[in-house]
Amino acid sequence: MHFNAPAPTSEDIRAIVTPLTALEGPLLPMLHALQQEFGFIPQGAVPVLADLLNLGRAEVHGVISFYHDFRDAPAGRHVLKICRAEACQSMGCDALAQATLDKLGIGWHETTRDGAVTVEPVYCLGMCACAPAVMLDGQVVARVDTARMQHLLDEVGA
Numbered sequence: 001m002h003f004n005a006p007a008p009t010s011e012d013i014r015a016i017v018t019p020l021t022a023l024e025g026p027l028l029p030m031l032h033a034l035q036q037e038f039g040f041i042p043q044g045a046v047p048v049l050a051d052l053l054n055l056g057r058a059e060v061h062g063v064i065s066f067y068h069d070f071r072d073a074p075a076g077r078h079v080l081k082i083c084r085a086e087a088c089q090s091m092g093c094d095a096l097a098q099a100t101l102d103k104l105g106i107g108w109h110e111t112t113r114d115g116a117v118t119v120e121p122v123y124c125l126g127m128c129a130c131a132p133a134v135m136l137d138g139q140v141v142a143r144v145d146t147a148r149m150q151h152l153l154d155e156v157g158a
C-alpha cells in the first residue's frame with residue numbers, strides 16, 4: 001500500500017482475516033496477512049480482530065506491539081532497519097542510528113516526509129562479528145560506518 005493511500009476499511013480487513021478464523025492460534029497469521037496485504041496493521045484492525053477472536057482490544061494491541069515487525073503505519077518506499085542489539089551497540093550503532101535519524105529528521109518507526117525511507121530498529125541480524133549491521137530492503141549490510149550509511153541513504157534517495 002502506498003504511503004499516502006487511504007486507510008483500509010473494516011470490510012477490507014474482515015475480508016482478509018475472516019478466512020483464517022478456523023486456524024489454531026489465528027491472531028498471528030491474521031496480523032501477518034494484514035501486514036502482507038497493506039504493509040502495516042491498520043488502526044481499524046484492532047476492533048475487528050478483537051471482535052472476531054473474542055479477545056480484548058488491549059490484548060490485540062499487546063500482541064501487535066510485542067512484535068517489532070508489525071508496523072502501525074505504511075512504510076516508505078524503502079525500509080532501513082538498524083541493529084540495536086549488544087554486539088552492534090558495542091560497535092557504536094547508537095551513535096550511528098542517532099546521526100542517521102537526525103539527518104533524516106525522523107524518529108524510530110517514522111518515515112521521511114517524501115516517503116523515501118522508514119527507519120526501524122531490529123535486534124540482531126546475525127552479523128554480530130561484522131557489527132554494526134543494518135538491513136536495507138531485506139539486504140543485510142555489515143560494518144556500517146557513517147560513510148557507508150550515507151552511501152545507503154544516497155542509494156534510496158533519502
Ligand code: FES
Pocket residue numbers: 083084085086087088089123124125126127128131132133
Ligand atoms: S547484534 Fe547486531 S547483528 Fe547481531
